[in-house]
Amino acid sequence: MLLFLARRVGQTIPTLLFVSLLIFGLQQLMPGDPALILAGEERGDPTVLAQIRAELNLDKPLPVQYGLWLWGVLQGDLGFSWRIREPIAEVIAQKLPVTLQLGLMAFVIAVFIGIPLGILSAVKKDTPLDWGANAVGLAGLSLPNFWLGIMMILFFSVQLGWLPPSGYVPLSEDWRQSLATTIMPAFVLGSGIAAVFMRHMRSAMLQAMGQDYVRTARAKGLGERVVVLKHALRNALVPVVTLGALELGTLLSGAVLTEQVFTIPGFGKLIVDAVFNRDYPVVQGVVLVTATLYILLNLIADVLYVLINPRLRHA
């Protein structure tokens, strides 16, 4: 196991290098000139454009630009945002806790709704309960987040006045206010993912319940509960773990639309603004962080596979 972990950590550095090159290349493929955007109303003036390009090293050859950026990163300097002129490390440090909180809350909500409903609909397959759970779950998936979000704001904030309509209060400042500002967006995000968990859980449970050892366990006269929980559930979890890692990764790289509706100052808005404004260093910095998150989460998933099914260790 230790060797496995060491190997995986060793793979992280080349992966991050590859990601940063990929992003750097893709950004060059996008139309849109950062200098034009930064010049604003002076964009017709070639001297202004030249000055901006010189200041941001945009006049240098691409490999040099990438090299300069990489050199900075190796020294622990992610650089400055071209648009808001703040150090990128600071901006990320400001947004990351927000997105972590919102993402984890949404994930917990999704797990607590999706997993039990999935098990229930597998055990009660082809009953009204199964159909109902599926319909509700898929409705959650088909509803666009902005629609559910705005409906919740109109109902809970404007009609009932229970929750603040938007904004964000950090956990460290006032945990109750913080929960109040994040519960609605977390629910909106979680409801869609709950459907994914539920569907996968159901299918995986059905597959597992058909396995020989479950049949054997049943034949031995073990109670249905034990069969379901101890035997079927374990193996059924593999696709759910895969999806869990991916969905959590998506959540932690920021949920643009939901953040926008609830005005949560998180990663999603940061990256979208950066892409739209061609704020290349911010995009590069954020992607490095998300890539690290994905690598970490997928590593956790791989470890979980082995914990769930010890036979995988030999493979």
Place this chain on the structure above:
Amino acid sequence: MPDGAVIAAPAVAARGESPARRAFRRLLRHRAAMFGLAVVLAFIAIAVLAPLIAPYDPARTNWAAIRKPPSELFWFGTDENGRDILSRVIWGARASLLAGVVSVAIALAAGVPVGLAAGFLGGRVDALISRFTDAMLACPFLILAIALAAFLGPALENAMIAIGISATPIFIRLARGATMAVKVEDYVEAARGLGNPRWRVAVRHILPNIVPPLLVQATLAIASAIIAEASLSFLGLGQQPPAPSWGSMLNTAQRFMEQAPWMAIFPGLSIFTVVLAFNLLGDGLRDALDPREQG
């Protein structure tokens, strides 16, 4: 190791009937699946026959009837430009079904073989593929979409490619995880022990057993793809106005949630119905393909 493992080895179970045939026969008997299939076929028919069944031209504006609620004249009401929403939902089925199904098919076709290879071969191949997948996952979809919009220009096919590419890593991960779990099962090890070539083991023994999670994900991904098409059309990929798609109808409706809720309800319901139908069909397929179930 009990011999039964080999006998229970599902996909090779020979009872004088090919597995595909048996699955098909069982699918036909699956009521929910047949209902799902009927709905999907109905929507396909609607999309194909749109010119014949739509009551109005979906692009015909009527400045005197903007944002009118459903009535005898306009069953689903009218939109912000006075266009008939029923006709737009009917015509929008074309773009949305294509966007949903084709992009998921692209992602399946690209993701499953790669994921299967990673999970089955393991080692360096797996490391390379998995780290590449991590990189793809971390790359913001928006950048890809804008770059593609610039190179390919506005067309529905290009939106499908973009969505397909972005959904691929999920299928890679899913196929890989499922393959890893299946390949240590007794019947696979037995098949390998019998000296079957690796590709044969992968295709005949592993693939059929990793289908269920892929099927589930594919039916779910259709919903996201339909919704994603609309955001892409705003970036200059995908369907351009005035041609309708369900996703873009929903997007437009966002500005009028309080004044004209019907603008969101009908395209939303259509997406829901189609996704539900695909899921029912998927469940049926799953049951039919499940080698252990008798019948």
Place this chain on the structure above:
Amino acid sequence: MSFRRTLLAAAALVAAAVAAAPVSAQTLRIGLREDPDIMDPTLARTFVGRIVFASLCDKLFDIDKDLNIVPQLATGYRWEDPKTLIITLREGVKFHDGETMDAAAVVYSLNRHLTMQGSFRRGEINSMEKAEAVNPTTVRVTLKEPFAPFLAQLTDRSGMVVSPKAAEAAGAQFGTRPVCAGPFRFVERVAQDRIVVERFADYWDKGRIHIDRIIYQPIPDDTVRLANLQAGSLELVQTIGTNDVATVQRNNRLRISMSDELGYQGLTINIGNGARAQTPLGQNAKVRQALDLAIDRATINQVVYNGMFTPTWQAVPPSSPYHVKSLTPPTRDVARARALLREAGVQAPVKIVLTVPNNPELRQVGEVIQAMAAEAGFEITLNAMEFASSLQAATRGEFEAYLLAWSGRTDPDGNLWTFVHSRGPQNDGKYSNPEVDRLLDAARVETDLEKRVALYEQMYKHAVVEDRSRLYLWHRKNIVAHTARLTGFVNVPDGLIRVQDLRLAN
């Protein structure tokens, strides 16, 4: 379902605990449409940033609701000659750091705007040759050549005076802690979340300030911004959509206030910028005239904006003294449009690609124009583009027609020269007419209002009536909504939220 219910119940419990959180009655919470950029008057670019500056940084001059230039940190001005401006300053004005605002500080600030690296003010005041302090309360500004709009520039960010001591100390980071001479001083900023300012005790005009603290909150979604106002989590919102005006008017706890915006929306047409200009639309004024006649401005206004905007045929709104009254937009005439196309000798349908920004309202405008123009024999393809891509496309001439919104400037020069003059930095269609250039240049140095308006009137005759170089469509409105508890708000056409005289009742 029970999970949902439990969650909702939990949410309600949390909410009940929170709803009572006290907010000082004298805190004013303002909802902005987007997050401002850097809060340094020299480097700032965005419109919403100007709204925040209205409480932080006083300017040499201001404009009133009839667009007259009125003194603020200055007490008056006179032109010694067309190239020399004498500005007299108010005495006893303090910066937030306690330093005195004097002629030296004004000279420092003007030079900073003109020379600092990355300055966005340079283009506004580059006609300035030098500024010098005659005595502590008098500044003499010398221009390179006469430039009528100069004074108007000093009513915006170019006229903001910063504390030289703080600016020197902070350098390029000044925007993270701006120190000016406005009624409020900077407290903190959390990017994309809020900017907090609090009342400055030594403000020179403190008798007119009745609010203790202002929190600016960017809330991009129109519906959500309004929901915050309805729920009482905001006291004022910068703009609301035209669709929501009726909702606010029905609510007796809310008030609405509208004024004409200083800018316009219109169609930029590629006339001389590269290969894409070689279209019937780009090369033949008759085809452009036909398109102009095919568009029904009043109907678009009704359909998209609930009839709240002002259809136009020029660059400045009726509220401006520079509005040319004789110039009224043409009424739709499809038959005449078709005839013009025949005269032009082009084959209908005339194909046009119209680039629209990825903004839902402008996209709808594009769809309406598409439908209207089709009736007159045009076949318009809409091309939605995200902003940065469209900017590059516009600059490089990779467009045929481009639907564009311009927020506007106090002086008409900022709406016209920049866009219409052959050397104008935002003349993306590269329209070029020597007579128009001559008239625009003449208007730049003309200080007499009536003579200047006459020059613009002549200019429009060529650029709009004859050449249809650009199709002006309408002027938008600044629609501010606020709680009925707030009084004293004056809606000036520049769309800023001035904090003087605002009172908040309990």
